[in-house]
Amino acid sequence: MKNLSFFVLFTVFISGFCLAQAPPMPSALTTTRFVLDKNTVVKDTAGKQYGYQEWSAMMRTGKYIIKQAGIKKGTDGKPEYVLVPLFDANGQPIDRKTKTQVRYITAPRPQSTDPSKPNFVEPAKPNESTQFHPGDIFKPFNEKDIYGEKFDLKKMKGKVLVINFWFIGCPPCRAEIPDLNKLVEHYKDNKDVVFLAVCLDEKYDIKEFIKTTPFNYHIIDDGRFVAEKYGVKLYPTNVVVNKDGKVVFSSVSFQYANPYWLTKTIDEALQVPVANPAP
Template identity: 45%
Template sequence: MKKITLLLVLWLAVGFTYAQTTSTKSIKLDEKSIVKDAEGSIYPFAIWKKLIETGEYNVKSISGAEDNEFLLYRLTEEEIAVRKKKRAELVSTMPRPRASDNFREGERFRFEKMKDIDGVKFDFKADTGKVVVFNFWFINCPPCKKEIPELNELVEKYKQNKDVVFIAIALDDTYALKDFLRAMPFKYNIVGDGRYYAQKYGVKSFPTHVIVGKDGLIRFSTVGLASNTIHWVDKTIKEAL
């Protein structure tokens, strides 16, 4: 995968790196930070990091403890709702994420017949009138994995709409994908052994998102993972419908 470029883009300040205390002072967390819950159980870095990234947890300094010890706690439902609202408002004001050079908006998408790892076949030359949402990815791509939970939420949001189809084209083989998906479910229709498609469309940066409208024209594309990537995917789906 020498030619593959991983595009890592910083997330919003609501991520794990900074957490706000009750004062105006910001605290910085790192791998050496000691993070405990109310019962005193210490959480590994990978676990508390993921919990804070959900936007549903925060940390605060433990009174009387060492400077590098923090208490992990879950926000109230009201606090979570407020945080999500603020994040959505901020994301909506951000510039459109970087477009892919390989998929030009307004051009006709060159559909190929595909089959996912469960044997479901797709032929959009025959089955027209769908909004098709593509995601090019691979298992060992950190930003690809990072966006999966939010992409799953998108699938749930549109699961009752038969006019929207989500297809994730992976470079990995079916065996590796099924093993990966047991630990991290991905609700897109997963197409394995996707190097042929990546090469056909000139995709070298991952993740790459492409949305094709009902008319077969490209409506949106982007490479890498930005704070507002999922916002624009969702926005474009709505407009395409």
């Protein structure tokens, strides 16, 4: 519990740079969960291994992300992780796909993200998912949640959909759950807002997990196929779909600005009428 609390704390400090990748497909009989702790093997891209104090301090600078490097044979299936720098030697952001510099700025955390406060400063918009772009049609799916309730998105025109992609073994996914629960509470009386969480894990594991960590979205289990349908590879990923079935917001990772921008986008989407309402 102490290790988990520490991880949540330093995740907040790095303001959204900590991403998680989906774990390998588990066998039909087992579901493996990975948690970063003092025993986690963390190396840099050159293969140098770091101790817990070293890599955790490096993560707090916001200049690195941790990615799973693969399963290390002979260690009971425990994975190794690699520290990946986000900036070059000159301090310029790097696009990891092209190895080229990219133009973005990590804004400092404002004094307040509450618009009712006099010192409110609108936080910088979170990093957008590369899989979802504003104006794109969100391809509908038809799935049931862990309690058997059916969600056919083709029949949900006129609803604002708030969708989260996650898995249990993803620390930043777990870290944002309290904020997402507050979002559900905020819109609990508005039937036009539907919260769906596509989870990669099996139903039994999810139900065990939420006994100690409640997650108030409608959770769709065994959602790897759904995630792959949209090309989601980084977790958590959040998406808001408007009443016309179009993407109006997306973000990746646990970021302090997510609750503000999710709320802002949902409120704006609720004010826009459906373009072609059903007869």
